[in-house]
Amino acid sequence: MTRKKLIILYLAAFICQLTVINLIGIKNVGPNLILCLTVVIIFVFEEGWRCIPYGLGAALLLDVCAGPVVGAAPMALLFTGIFVEAARERLNTELLAPLAVTGAIATLLNNVVYWLILKILGDPMSLLYVLKFQIFYIIYNILVMFVIFHFMNKIRAAREKEEDEYGI
């Protein structure tokens, strides 16, 4: 993934997150596009972790526009990114099932770290209340991850084919 492509992808994800996603959100629950994009890119590509700084930038912008505290979302995303990078080494990255498991844990980790930061800063939201909705966030995120995976996998396949042809 080139730097230009990553910037465009994350900018589009950021704008869609605050606007278009609300169309499919139910009862204030919707997918986290920036998280989904980060998880899938790290999962699919060998050097996918390079997308983390772009993801952090997008998450920071998201916090500026609709976050209770600026900086909490990128912090949560950073830990999630590190987890996914560590997990991909041990998983078959061409299958959907490992992605689903990684996506579910990543969603949970991201939201718990986010909650923890806000809790430290005095937010009254309880962990049990946050966990109550996690299943919906996980389902939404996994569905979105599958869609992104479909496209990313095509890019990966095309790249691999190109490398084989040119004997790289």
Added chain:
Amino acid sequence: MKWFGEHKLFSAIAGIVLVLIIIIAGSFMTAGGSGIVGRGFQTAASAVAKPLEAVTSGIGNTLSGIITFRDTQKENDKLKQENAELRQENLELKLKRSQLRQLKKLSRAFNFKPYTENSNAVAGNITELDYSSPYVVFTIDKGKSAGIKKNDIVVDGDGLVGKVIETGSGWSKVKSVLSESNNISFKILRDTSVTGVLKGNGKNALTGYLMESSDRVVEGDTLVTTGIGTYPEGIRIGKVSDVSYDDDQQLKTVTVKPTVNFSGLTRVAVFI
């Protein structure tokens, strides 16, 4: 320095964490503020999000119009507005005349201006709302130019929504009352002598206690703001959903379900 050079990855991660901690601390110190750069970005983002939000809400309305018939929806919106106005009227009438006179006297004595008499309201559409988090924080399309300031009160037809935490050119960021960690002073509409304080309980509701444990409160009682503290007087907060007695603190505690439906918010009013 040599050690950092040898452990580049660790140093990079530690550096990012440190920078983020500084950003979080800075934002926390300014109650959710995002600094000059953040405000500048927010202005740009709002300019992009506004037309997009108009398009998406248009699509949303069309889709729901197909399902529920457009005319019915229009009629429903009209009725909702009428209902909200009537409820506000009803609320004002419920304050007895003598109490009103007494309150006005007190208002004059303390040089207090209740929002219903002296405040102007600015209506705003929600342009940026993140559905990927359970925290209700959103941006509206009205800002400093409309006269909105930090800590201005945000309501909708059903009652108290929250307050403005940051404002800029053409946008204002609003934090919901559910995330309120400071106490909100309330009184019961049925008997305005019964007062207490509330704050967000982290479970999409508010919890608080009565000033006098002997006071009577029942499930279904409507609570309104008293005007003490940040929130002006007479705004509906919610309905009592549970009453209990805390033996340890010897306080009568109440759990309150907000009258505002936070999952269906699209338009709000700001008292300036």
